[in-house]
Amino acid sequence: MATFHCSEMKKSLVILIITLFAFSANVFAQSRSGLKINEVMVINENNAIDDFGQRHAWIELFNSTHAPLEISSVYITDDKNNPIKYPVPLGDVNTRIPKRQHVIFWADGCPSRGTFHLNFTLKPGQENWIGVYDADGITLIDEVTIPATLCADQSYARSIDGKGEWEIRNDVGDKYITPSSNNVIRDVNNKIETFAKQDPHGFSMALMAMGVVFSALLVLCLSFLLISKIGSAVARRNKRESQGVTAEEVKGNLADSGEEIAAIVMALHEHLDAHDQESTILTINKVRRSYSPWSSKIYGMRRLPK
Amino acid sequence: MEQSFGDFIVSNLTQFWEFTGFYNATFPHFVMLAVGLFFIWLAIKKNFEPMLLVPIGFGILIGNIPFNTEAGLEIGIYEQGSVLNILYNGVSAGWYPPLIFLGIGAMTDFSALIANPKLMLIGAAAQFGIFGAYMVALAIGFAPDQAGAIAIIGGADGPTAIFLSSKLAPNLMGAIAVSAYSYMALVPVIQPPIMRLLTTKNERLIKMKPARAVSQNEKIIFPIVGLLLTCFVVPTGLPLLGMLFFGNLLRECGVTTRLAKTASNALTDIVTILLGMTVGASTQATTFLTKETIFIFFLGFMAFIIASTSGVLFVKLFNLFLRKDQKINPLIGNAGVSAVPMSARISNNLGLEYDPSNYLLMHAMGPNVAGVIGSAVAAGVLLGFLA
Numbered sequence: 001m002a003t004f005h006c007s008e009m010k011k012s013l014v015i016l017i018i019t020l021f022a023f024s025a026n027v028f029a030q031s032r033s034g035l036k037i038n039e040v041m042v043i044n045e046n047n048a049i050d051d052f053g054q055r056h057a058w059i060e061l062f063n064s065t066h067a068p069l070e071i072s073s074v075y076i077t078d079d080k081n082n083p084i085k086y087p088v089p090l091g092d093v094n095t096r097i098p099k100r101q102h103v104i105f106w107a108d109g110c111p112s113r114g115t116f117h118l119n120f121t122l123k124p125g126q127e128n129w130i131g132v133y134d135a136d137g138i139t140l141i142d143e144v145t146i147p148a149t150l151c152a153d154q155s156y157a158r159s160i161d162g163k164g165e166w167e168i169r170n171d172v173g174d175k176y177i178t179p180s181s182n183n184v185i186r187d188v189n190n191k192i193e194t195f196a197k198q199d200p201h202g203f204s205m206a207l208m209a210m211g212v213v214f215s216a217l218l219v220l221c222l223s224f225l226l227i228s229k230i231g232s233a234v235a236r237r238n239k240r241e242s243q244g245v246t247a248e249e250v251k252g253n254l255a256d257s258g259e260e261i262a263a264i265v266m267a268l269h270e271h272l273d274a275h276d277q278e279s280t281i282l283t284i285n286k287v288r289r290s291y292s293p294w295s296s297k298i299y300g301m302r303r304l305p306k
Numbered sequence: 307m308e309q310s311f312g313d314f315i316v317s318n319l320t321q322f323w324e325f326t327g328f329y330n331a332t333f334p335h336f337v338m339l340a341v342g343l344f345f346i347w348l349a350i351k352k353n354f355e356p357m358l359l360v361p362i363g364f365g366i367l368i369g370n371i372p373f374n375t376e377a378g379l380e381i382g383i384y385e386q387g388s389v390l391n392i393l394y395n396g397v398s399a400g401w402y403p404p405l406i407f408l409g410i411g412a413m414t415d416f417s418a419l420i421a422n423p424k425l426m427l428i429g430a431a432a433q434f435g436i437f438g439a440y441m442v443a444l445a446i447g448f449a450p451d452q453a454g455a456i457a458i459i460g461g462a463d464g465p466t467a468i469f470l471s472s473k474l475a476p477n478l479m480g481a482i483a484v485s486a487y488s489y490m491a492l493v494p495v496i497q498p499p500i501m502r503l504l505t506t507k508n509e510r511l512i513k514m515k516p517a518r519a520v521s522q523n524e525k526i527i528f529p530i531v532g533l534l535l536t537c538f539v540v541p542t543g544l545p546l547l548g549m550l551f552f553g554n555l556l557r558e559c560g561v562t563t564r565l566a567k568t569a570s571n572a573l574t575d576i577v578t579i580l581l582g583m584t585v586g587a588s589t590q591a592t593t594f595l596t597k598e599t600i601f602i603f604f605l606g607f608m609a610f611i612i613a614s615t616s617g618v619l620f621v622k623l624f625n626l627f628l629r630k631d632q633k634i635n636p637l638i639g640n641a642g643v644s645a646v647p648m649s650a651r652i653s654n655n656l657g658l659e660y661d662p663s664n665y666l667l668m669h670a671m672g673p674n675v676a677g678v679i680g681s682a683v684a685a686g687v688l689l690g691f692l693a
Contacts, residue, residue, distance in 0.1 A: 191692060195450040202441035202453070209437050209687045210430075216539040216683045217430040217676060223531055224423040224524075231524055261519055 032074060032134055034065035037142045038102060039157035039169075039183060040130065042122045042150050048104070048179040050117070056108035057122040058179060059130060063097035064162030070096045074141065075133040076105060078120050084137040086111065086118045100161070104180045122146070157183050325379075330372035334591035342366030342586065348491065355491035355648075358464070358582055362487055365586020383587045394584045397479070400472040402581040403465035404549040409574030410465075410678060411529070411553025412566045414646065418672040420524050421517035424624075425634075425669070429676025431620030432642025433684045435460030435613020439605050446601055451475055454688040456602050459486045460609025461681030462493070462643035466546060468585065470685045473693055480588040481599040485606035487585075490645045496607075497614045497640045497652050504618045505636045509625075510660045512635040514669045522560070529554040536683055542693070543686025550682065610643070617642035617673065634669075641670040644677035 039060040041047055049055055059076065063069040072095040077085035088095055092115040097103055104116060111119040122128045131143040146156045150168060155177045158164040161184060169175040176185060199205055309317070323329055345363030349356035368390070369383055383390040396402035419425055439460045443453035455475035458467045459482060467486040471479040489496065529551035537544050556566040618639035625633050637656050641649045650670035657666035 189451070192450050195692065199450075200444065202437065202444045202450075205440060205450075205454075205691065206434070206437035209684060209691070210434060212540065212687045213433050213680055213683050214427070214430045216536050217426040217680060219535050219539070220532060220679075221423040221426040223535060224420055224528070227524060227527060227531070228420070228423070231521055235521070260516075 032069060032071065032141055034063060034069060034162075035071060035074065035097075035132060035141050036062045036064050036158070036162040037130060037132060037144050038062035038161060039155050039178065040122075040128075040144065040146050041153070041155040041177070041179070042128060042146055043124045043152040043154075045152045047153055047155075047177060050106045050108070050113075052113060054108070056106045059105045059107060059118070060102050060179060061097070061105065061132065062102050062162045063099060066099045068096050068098050071103070073135040075135075075137055076118060077131050077133065078107075078122065078128060080129060080131065083131065083133045083140075085120060089115050102180050102182075153177070155179075160184055325374050325377060327372040330374055332372065332591065334595045335370050335372045337595060338366055338370040338589060338591045341589075342370065345488075345586075355487065357578060358487050359491055361579055361582025362484065362586040365583040366484075366589050367586075368583065369587030369590050383584065383590070384593075390584065390587055393580055394588060396577070396580060397468055397483075397584050397588065398472055398476065400469045400545070402577050403469035404545045405577045406465040406574060406581065407546050407682070408549040408553040408569050409577070410646070411550040411555075412557045412570035413574070414554060414557075414675050414678070415671070416528050416554060416675055417520040417525065418517055418668050419675050420520045420528055422669070422672055425638075425672030426676040426679075427624065428617055428620055428634075428639055428642045428673035429644075429678075429680040430642075432613045432617035432639070432673070432677055433461060433680045434616035435462075435609045435611075435643065436681070436684050436688075438612035438616070439609035442608050443601075443605050446605070448601070451692045452478060454692045455479075456482055456605050457609060458482075458681070458685055458688065459489065459602075459606040460613045460643075461677070461684055462486070462490055462610065462613065462645040462649070463678065463681040464490060465581075466644075466681050466685045468581070469546060470688060473689055477593075478598060478602065480585065480590075480594055481596075481602045482606075483585040484589055485603050487582075488603075489606050489610050490648070493610070493643075493645045493648045494652055496610050497649060498656055500611060500614045501618055501637055501640050501652075501656055504615065504622070507660065509622070509636050510657065511664065512633050513661070513664055514633070514635055514666070515631065517668055517672075522558070525558040526555070529558065532679065536679060540683050540686035540690065542689040543682045546682040546685065547679070550678065613643045614640045635664075635666055638666055638670040638673055641672075641674040642677045642680070644674065644681045646674050646678060647671065649677075650674040 037059065040058070042057050044055040044057055047055065048058060061071065072088050072090045072092065074088050075084045075086060076088065077083050079085055094103070095115060105118050106113075106116060107118045107120060107122045109119060109121045110117050122130075125148055127148045128146040129143065130146065132141045133139060134141055144156070144166065147168070150156055151170075153171070155169045156166055157169050157178070159167050161182050164183070167175070169177050171177045176183075178185070195205065342363045342365075345359045345366065348354045349359035349363060373379065373381060375382060375385075378385075380386075380388040381390070382388060383394050385391055396405075436457045437460075438457075440453050440457035443456050444450065448456060451474045455467075455471040455473075455478055458470045461467065464483065464486045468479065468483050471482040475482070532554075533547060533551040536547050540547075553566070553569050556562045556569055618636050620642070621634050621636040621639035625636070628634065635653075635657060638650075638653045641653050643649055650667055650673075653670035654665060654667035657664045
């Protein structure tokens, strides 16, 4: 009994360790590394206005993942020596950024104005370093150094949301300044446009897609040819070892088809006059008729006055 | 000014009258109600896929009861917060199809395929129906994403069609789903003439070697290796392939019988009811009776013909490279479409028609279940290219 418990405990321990490992990997996968600094404006003269009707420097954060991201308790700072300068407060529903969406933080030095107002300002005409730290205050999630040359109403932005090279934008041509919206504005699905242009008749699609479908099933087919060969070899070896027969005899026996095996089993069944074991227990269930006042005769009868 | 009692009664009754179906009915509503009744008739009287056509047919009736759509009564399937809209979320967000695939996996015996893996290639060849229909759809003038969503009808796989159309062309999903299920029900009518046309009498008489017995270990390895290989090639097929192979592992591993039973019976039944009913209800006359719907039905028909043809022709081509004792009867080529087990049954019936001792059912089940995998892979490819 003690041995049984010991082995059971060992088994449980192994399962627990594997589960913990799996969960820790999962936690890592869902960390806030997907949070990116996406666009920054230092001197805001004619650009976005905050909820108090005023213009300030702003920092746009972008959730580059395809799942909502909760950013409360991360830190935003402009000081490498003080990574926990501005903690994003808990308890504000707006700190949950939907997938592939943005939030704007105002660098106005007035944190009392709300969650999205930082307790520092950005310095015009100087290099500004901005960092975002995770809740531990140690893990740097993202950082950027804004060049001192950035003029009024210019922004420093990633060319592609969340991952592109940083560039100066001045709202001329396609260098849009885009507070709280995508840095790359698309009005069409590029993939579909490309297919419509490059492959108007669908030949390339048919060729590529059939190639992939065939490859996938061909790989599966070859794998199973291999697996069945390995399986047969193992079965032959086991039979050879257990029955002491030659390889040729084993090969002949293994070639039996399902139909042949079924025929042999049927013949044995007939010959031995064997039957399945039956329990010989007869169960009689009571038949219940469910009662309902709708079908009850008593309610349909006239009652005698008392 | 206070209303008189009579005016009060009249104004309320007038308002009530404006809410009724009689007041709001239009000709397209009656057309769709007739379509719903036709589906129910097909299912009950002709026994065409009753498990699908009864829920879809009745769903069409539910979805086409005329009512005042501007009243904000939250009863229509497209009105946010309505009961039907909540049930429809499984279709629009695409989570019913993977659950159906879980059930299919738990119901399907892949032995025929494991015993003769080369039959998988027939399942792959039949997917040309999808891409042939894609080309025709482009020629008609559909955009590539819409063409891809419509073309998947050629896979003869309702859940896959719904899954893909919910991602690529949600506005066409109702028509695509109804078309896919309608043609799946009509497989016994569509496929036999094509099979007869493309095969010679000698080919129809080919007797295939009985399949070898498959070990339990092979059956357990199949879903695991199948998942890893196919999803490494096409990760976009993961929701469908993952659930398909998971269901199959539940069935074959031998230690999760209860789970396999639930997945293959209760769960599949529940999801089929909800899926069929909501797909039917999504065919509201105002959104369904359009020129596009007619094209979609035409393209679906084309897709089925191309898929069946390519399956049969591929077997004939394949036979050129096989030894005489390993030849494949081309009558199982049609089973490459994933209408399980209907198309395999058609192969068997046609085989028996020409040789009463030639049972092709188990051989045809190989390409048939390969078709399920193939259509899920094809859906993944289209999603990867066009989403």
